[in-house]
Amino acid sequence: MHALLAAQGIDPWIAFFSLVTVVITVGMGFWTAGKSKSAGDFFVAGRSVSVGWNASAISGEYLSAASFMGVAGMVMATGYDALWYPVCYACGYLFLLLFIAGPLRRFGAYTIPDFAEGRYDSPLFRKIAVCFVLFIGFFYTMPQMKGAGTTLAYIFPGLPYWAGVVVVGAVITLNVSLGGMKGITLVQAFQYWLKVFAITLPIFVLASIVGHYQQHLEANKTAQETVAAAPAGIERKALPAKAPKDEQWIAPFGKLTTKAVDASIAAAKTPEAKAALEANKQPYSLLYTYSLIIALVCGTAGLPHILVRFYTNPDGVAAKRTTMWVMILIGVFYVFPPVYGVIGRSLTPELYDAVGAKGTDKVVLELPTLLAGRDHPLLGSILSGITCAGAFAAFMSTFSGLLVSMSSALAHDIYGRILRPASSPEQRLKAFKWSALIVGVTAVGLGSQVEALEINFMVGQAFAIAAASYFPLLFMSVWWRGMTMRGAATGMLVGGLSALASITLTSVSDVAVAKAKKLTDAAELAAYWADHPLAKGIADYWVAHPLARILCEQPAIWAVPLSIVLMIVVSKATASTVPADVRMKMLVLHAPEALGLKQEYIKEHEGLGGH
Amino acid sequence: MRESTPAPDDIHSDAFLARLMRGQLKLSIACALCFVVALVALPLLNYYQPAFMAQRIAGFTLTWLILGVLFFPFVWIISYVFIKRSIALEDAEAKAAQDGLTK
Numbered sequence: 001m002h003a004l005l006a007a008q009g010i011d012p013w014i015a016f017f018s019l020v021t022v023v024i025t026v027g028m029g030f031w032t033a034g035k036s037k038s039a040g041d042f043f044v045a046g047r048s049v050s051v052g053w054n055a056s057a058i059s060g061e062y063l064s065a066a067s068f069m070g071v072a073g074m075v076m077a078t079g080y081d082a083l084w085y086p087v088c089y090a091c092g093y094l095f096l097l098l099f100i101a102g103p104l105r106r107f108g109a110y111t112i113p114d115f116a117e118g119r120y121d122s123p124l125f126r127k128i129a130v131c132f133v134l135f136i137g138f139f140y141t142m143p144q145m146k147g148a149g150t151t152l153a154y155i156f157p158g159l160p161y162w163a164g165v166v167v168v169g170a171v172i173t174l175n176v177s178l179g180g181m182k183g184i185t186l187v188q189a190f191q192y193w194l195k196v197f198a199i200t201l202p203i204f205v206l207a208s209i210v211g212h213y214q215q216h217l218e219a220n221k222t223a224q225e226t227v228a229a230a231p232a233g234i235e236r237k238a239l240p241a242k243a244p245k246d247e248q249w250i251a252p253f254g255k256l257t258t259k260a261v262d263a264s265i266a267a268a269k270t271p272e273a274k275a276a277l278e279a280n281k282q283p284y285s286l287l288y289t290y291s292l293i294i295a296l297v298c299g300t301a302g303l304p305h306i307l308v309r310f311y312t313n314p315d316g317v318a319a320k321r322t323t324m325w326v327m328i329l330i331g332v333f334y335v336f337p338p339v340y341g342v343i344g345r346s347l348t349p350e351l352y353d354a355v356g357a358k359g360t361d362k363v364v365l366e367l368p369t370l371l372a373g374r375d376h377p378l379l380g381s382i383l384s385g386i387t388c389a390g391a392f393a394a395f396m397s398t399f400s401g402l403l404v405s406m407s408s409a410l411a412h413d414i415y416g417r418i419l420r421p422a423s424s425p426e427q428r429l430k431a432f433k434w435s436a437l438i439v440g441v442t443a444v445g446l447g448s449q450v451e452a453l454e455i456n457f458m459v460g461q462a463f464a465i466a467a468a469s470y471f472p473l474l475f476m477s478v479w480w481r482g483m484t485m486r487g488a489a490t491g492m493l494v495g496g497l498s499a500l501a502s503i504t505l506t507s508v509s510d511v512a513v514a515k516a517k518k519l520t521d522a523a524e525l526a527a528y529w530a531d532h533p534l535a536k537g538i539a540d541y542w543v544a545h546p547l548a549r550i551l552c553e554q555p556a557i558w559a560v561p562l563s564i565v566l567m568i569v570v571s572k573a574t575a576s577t578v579p580a581d582v583r584m585k586m587l588v589l590h591a592p593e594a595l596g597l598k599q600e601y602i603k604e605h606e607g608l609g610g611h
Numbered sequence: 612m613r614e615s616t617p618a619p620d621d622i623h624s625d626a627f628l629a630r631l632m633r634g635q636l637k638l639s640i641a642c643a644l645c646f647v648v649a650l651v652a653l654p655l656l657n658y659y660q661p662a663f664m665a666q667r668i669a670g671f672t673l674t675w676l677i678l679g680v681l682f683f684p685f686v687w688i689i690s691y692v693f694i695k696r697s698i699a700l701e702d703a704e705a706k707a708a709q710d711g712l713t714k
Contacts, residue, residue: 083678091686094646098639098693214670222665222672231670250672251665252657282658289654297650317701320694327690331683338679479636583628590631594705 009157011369013378017385018155021194021392026175028187051318055325057185060192062089062306062326063333064140064398065147068195068391070456071334073361075341076351077454078256079249082341084292085456086334090327092300092463097323100301103478103589105319111405112304112470113413119477120485121579127418128489132469132496133304133409137402137439138446139462139503140303143455144402145169145447147395150357150455151388154365161357162448169447172396173440176403177433188401191393192329198390199336202368202383206343209374210235213339216346223247236346243352249345253285257292260284260546260553267543277546287557288550292460295556299463302470304405316593340364355514356451365391399443403436410435452514453507460554461503468559469496476567478589481582487571495563502552502559509538627708634700642693646686653677 067089074082107115116122116129145165152164207213211234219234248254255262261281268274300306313319344351344363347370351360364387371380411432416423423431450458473492476483512535519525529536542549551558571578579585657664657674664674671679 080675080678083675087678087682090683091646091650094686094690095643097690098643102697212670217672217675218667218670222667224662224665250675251661252654252674286654286658290651293650293654317698320697324687324690324694328687331687335680335683479632583623583625586632587623587628590628590635591708592701592705594701595708 010155011381011384013381013385014155014388015385017382017389018151018392021389022171022396025187025191025393025396026171028190030178051313051321051325053185053189054313054318055322055329056189056192058188058306058322058326059329059333060188060190060195060393060397061401062330062398063192063195063394064459065144065391065395066456066459067330067334067337068199068394069147069150069361069364070143070454070459071337072340072344072364073359074256074454074456075338076344076363077244077341077360079244079254080252081254081256081289082456083338084289085296085460086337088293088296089300090331090334092297093323093327093330095297096301096306097320097327100307100474100478101319101323102316104307104474105313105316106591106593107585107589111408111412112307112474113409115477116473116488119579119585120483120488122485123417125485125489126413128493129473130409130413132465132492134406135496135500136302136304136462136466136470137406137409138443139465139500140459141399141402141443142446142450143453143458143462144395144399145443146357146361146450146453146455146458147391148399149447149451150362151365151391151395153357154362155388161451165444165447168395168399169440169444172399172403173436176400176407176440177436188397191397194393195390196329196333198386198393199333199340199364202387203336203339203343205379205383206368206371207339209371209376210343210347213342216342217250219346220246220250222250234346237349239345239349240353243345243349253282253289257285257288260288260542260549264543264546280546284547284550287547288554291550291554291557294560295460295464295467295554298467298471298556298560299465301474302466303463304409304466304470306401307470307474337364340367343367355517361455403439403443406439407432407435410439449511450507452511458507461507464503464554464556464559465496465499467556468499468563469493472560472563472567476564480571481586482571482575482578483567484571484574484577485579486574486577487567487569490570491563491565491567494566495559498562499555499559502555505538506549506553509535509542512536513539631704634704635697638693638696638700642689645689649682649685 067086071082071086074085104115107118112133113126113130117126145168148168149161149164152167153159153161156164211231215231215234218231219236243249244255258281261277261284265274265277265281268277313322340363341360344360344367348363348366351358351363351366354360365384368383368387369380371377371383373380411428411434415431415435416428420427469492472495473488476491477488512532516525516528519528542552653674665672667673668676
């Protein structure tokens with residue numbers, strides 16, 4: 001068996017740890033399936049999850065392939081600027097805690113569409129709001145699928161990227177349709193601890209042998225230093241031409257934020273045009289940085305699969321405590337992925353030359369195997385096996401969480417409320433399973449198309465859509481009495497859809513450009529662009545207008561204010577349609593639960609004949 | 612609807628709701644400001660003081676140390692303070708409202 005695996009280039013330890021993770025995940029799904037019987041259990045786990053479990057589960061669900069693999073890959077590829085991702089992923093929770101978590105929990109509803117309907121008494125608004133669960137969800141599943149394809153292609157070197165996507169997609173879809181959310185809570189919590197273990201242990205062992213985080217960082221010279229002060233014993237391999245230079249990599253406003261302008265400079269014809277673009281490079285980078293920060297911080301508060309978990313807390317105080325613990329748990333985790341990126345730059349620079357599933361996104365998996373070359377062959381394999389297990393935990397848990405949210409939206413809202421309002425709980429449960437299948441297949445189809453895009457970049461884009469749609473909706477609905485349904489809907493739709501459109505444009509043209517880059521023959525290349533005139537037109541437009549490219553790639557800086565301004569303007573214009581009992585709704589959102597207003601609110605509605 | 616008839620007790624008055632929301636929003640905004648100031652300031656410092664932010668501290672550059680390590684505990688402190696105060700605020704609100712009801 002060992003010889004057979006080795007002959008195919010498969011490391012038995014890596015395959016073993018990955019398999020164990022998958023078996024435990026699926027096994028727990030089956031085991032808990034027997035325990036979740038009612039439809040309520042399936043959707044929000046009977047609202048009886050303790051703070052510790054829930055915080056671990058939220059963190060487990062939140063730490064996706066982007067956090068586990070993407071952050072390290074992006075830090076390695078672009079340097080300092082990529083640090084904004086882990087910081088804002090963690091700090092976005094603060095906004096959620098400060099403005100949204102408590103009130104939303106007091107209001108008492110299953111999902112964001114529930115909240116949208118309850119706050120504005122509008123079943124129509126629920127239908128609008130539910131669309132964004134699917135939009136954001138699909139954008140967020142694509143990078144998870146890329147993580148799955150990359151990891152499986154690493155474990156089984158002969159396996160094509162798409163096959164990994166299909167295998168992982170099938171396993172998780174099966175698991176979710178069997179276990180529902182109750183199963184997922186337990187599995188997610190377990191997976192958080194697995195991920196922390198899998199990211200920390202290998203890096204501690206590795207750093208003790210090849211040198212520490214700050215030593216490898218010190219080996220990169222800044223623009224102010226004339227020679228790199230590489231500490232004794234720190235080895236660095238020669239960087240390939242594609243890798244960014246030290247002083248750009250270690251300093252802010254590097255490759256990540258200047259890519260668009262650099263492309264334009266390369267294409268500029270006159271020295272004057274080049275000089276003008278050079279002058280704009282730094283200000284545009286600053287703009288890019290702020291837009292990214294807004295997207296990530298506001299987007300966290302609008303992620304559908306995270307918010308739904310706050311309803312599984314027994315009360316608002318528990319919801320707040322949970323958020324605090326989530327911030328600590330994910331903050332501790334996020335210190336480590338950049339370390340892989342920094343050490344990877346010194347020791348595995350060959351990844352800069354590779355593309356797609358073989359590029360820097362796999363540095364977390366690849367780095368521990370270096371120990372094999374340093375007289376620790378077994379240790380290298382075992383540690384690489386552990387990081388693979390962590391990667392599996394990462395994309396499996398996030399994909400499961402998204403699958404539950406999206407399938408719930410389909411089963412609970414589209415089927416249960418729009419198509420068949422009279423359906424029985426059994427029918428809805430069945431619909432949930434079918435929905436999981438539909439969502440799973442779609443996600444696999446989309447995921448197999450995005451090999452060329454960076455994992456972390458794609459997640460950032462899902463955040464930007466959430467930031468421009470759900471975040472303004474939640475924030476304004478919780479804190480402003482004057483909001484009307486039309487105002488909320490206009491702002492959410494225009495902001496969210498324009499962010500969605502500009503991001504789709506960027507991704508589609510980037511995928512097309514990446515495909516074109518693979519073509520070496522000039523005639524083939526010309527034929528390819530002739531077949532894709534739109535992508536060619538967009539790509540050329542970006543080169544001519546780098547600012548437009550930045551604003552489309554990172555739309556949050558204009559889309560979030562646009563959404564909020566529209567909400568205010570349209571609400572003012574339709575002020576007569578402010579829900580009549582808005583004072584009562586605001587009281588439920590803000591009054592301490594000790595006053596017991598929620599029951600009162602529900603009774604009033606029942607008394608009115610309700611909906 | 613009940614909305615049209617003014618509620619007799621204190622908690623259903625507009626004044627109570629306004630006070631409640633103002634108190635909570637004040638706390639949330641104060642905490643958010645600490646955080647937003649740091650988020651806005653760091654890129655600006657990087658932009659205008661690149662040499663200062665690039666100085667080495669134990670191998671890290673200053674800006675890398677802040678963003679890659681120190682930002683996390685900073686946010687924990689803000690959230691800890693917020694949770695303590697907001698739970699205290701809620702208890703005070705609940706007590707005040709119940710006192711008002713029993714009068």
